[in-house]
Amino acid sequence: MIDYKDLTFNFGDRRLVGQDFAREQIKRIIHSGRISHSYLFSGPPGIGKTAFALAFAELINGVDHLTDLGDQAFSKKSSWFTHPDIHVFLPVPTDVSVEELRERLELLREDPYEIVDFSLRPSLTNEESTKNKRAFYPIDYFREEVRPAAYYKPNEGQKTVIIMTGIESMKKEAANSFLKLLEEPAEDLIFLLTTDNTEALLPTIISRCQHIQLSPLKTKEIEQALIEQDGVDKNEAAYLARVSGGNYAMTRFFDVDTLKSTREVIIDYLRYSYSQDAVNITQAAQDWQSQENLEGQIAILNVMEVFLRDLLVYRSTEKKELITNADQLDVIQKFCETMTDARLEEMIEQVNKCKPMVYRNVQPKLIFTSLAFRFSSLMRGNDPVINKQDSWKHLPAFAE
Numbered sequence: 001m002i003d004y005k006d007l008t009f010n011f012g013d014r015r016l017v018g019q020d021f022a023r024e025q026i027k028r029i030i031h032s033g034r035i036s037h038s039y040l041f042s043g044p045p046g047i048g049k050t051a052f053a054l055a056f057a058e059l060i061n062g063v064d065h066l067t068d069l070g071d072q073a074f075s076k077k078s079s080w081f082t083h084p085d086i087h088v089f090l091p092v093p094t095d096v097s098v099e100e101l102r103e104r105l106e107l108l109r110e111d112p113y114e115i116v117d118f119s120l121r122p123s124l125t126n127e128e129s130t131k132n133k134r135a136f137y138p139i140d141y142f143r144e145e146v147r148p149a150a151y152y153k154p155n156e157g158q159k160t161v162i163i164m165t166g167i168e169s170m171k172k173e174a175a176n177s178f179l180k181l182l183e184e185p186a187e188d189l190i191f192l193l194t195t196d197n198t199e200a201l202l203p204t205i206i207s208r209c210q211h212i213q214l215s216p217l218k219t220k221e222i223e224q225a226l227i228e229q230d231g232v233d234k235n236e237a238a239y240l241a242r243v244s245g246g247n248y249a250m251t252r253f254f255d256v257d258t259l260k261s262t263r264e265v266i267i268d269y270l271r272y273s274y275s276q277d278a279v280n281i282t283q284a285a286q287d288w289q290s291q292e293n294l295e296g297q298i299a300i301l302n303v304m305e306v307f308l309r310d311l312l313v314y315r316s317t318e319k320k321e322l323i324t325n326a327d328q329l330d331v332i333q334k335f336c337e338t339m340t341d342a343r344l345e346e347m348i349e350q351v352n353k354c355k356p357m358v359y360r361n362v363q364p365k366l367i368f369t370s371l372a373f374r375f376s377s378l379m380r381g382n383d384p385v386i387n388k389q390d391s392w393k394h395l396p397a398f399a400e
Contacts, residue, residue: 043214046247051112061157085157285368341381
């Protein structure tokens, strides 16, 4: 048996972005020698939960890859992908093939921050695809793939490690079956689970895991990773990091020129919102639904949020050097002059409320249409048409 207490390492030093506090937690766990049978990594999308789990799995089985172990490595395998005792599972659509799954795991092998979720990236061959694919852990998939792996004895590693991403998508029947594995774990078995939303999990699953919360990534951390890991130009990296919304994984898909073009459309959208131009609001919302995939829709909201923050900062300071969209200074000045009573903080809050809705597959055209009407009121310093206290008025059956 390997004595983990003797290992000297900087966890995830070859690839992980940020997460200094959580990485120190892993070091303490390893050096304590008391490794739990299950860990839950939670946090916002795109911050590296899967990368974190992969690095932990490699460390447990002594793989010199995402963490520099050097001569301390006790596995000859090049990464988690080739290690026989590390098994990775993703939520899947109903019609997935073995080949499709393998292709996605191969992408993850090349880069642990690659977007491989079927719901976020429906097609690997057509990046423009907007087709929605609902992905989850159905009971058959759990019984035929996940559960058998839990009974494998370690082949060459210290532990059999099962990584399951996005477990909030686990169907109820599968979740109940999974609980049985958590309640009676084998001594040499470890589960590493990830989730964007702990509130969607059964409390009994959370209670049986050691919960490690990953923090949102800082703008500077994303900027540095884009430069050092992805080879992005310094100036472009600075802009991308500011419009990332803390989502490093997705930001690597963004193109600066495309985002700046999107910004022009967003500025028009804000004008339509202010003037209550229903025709153009509806058209913009429809275009964003039909022409953009999930990544594109989140990018729109991120760019919108940054532009609104620029309005807020410039209105307070009138300092060009403090805003991201400095090349749009004339537009920003005009907005600030026109919307002297605009409740910009609440507009930003409304944008951030929309992001989880996009991830939950609410129709984007409804999201962007509703957002425009809320903006119309907030730009004039008024409460949204339907405020928090009267949220029940959203019901279709409501009538005066």
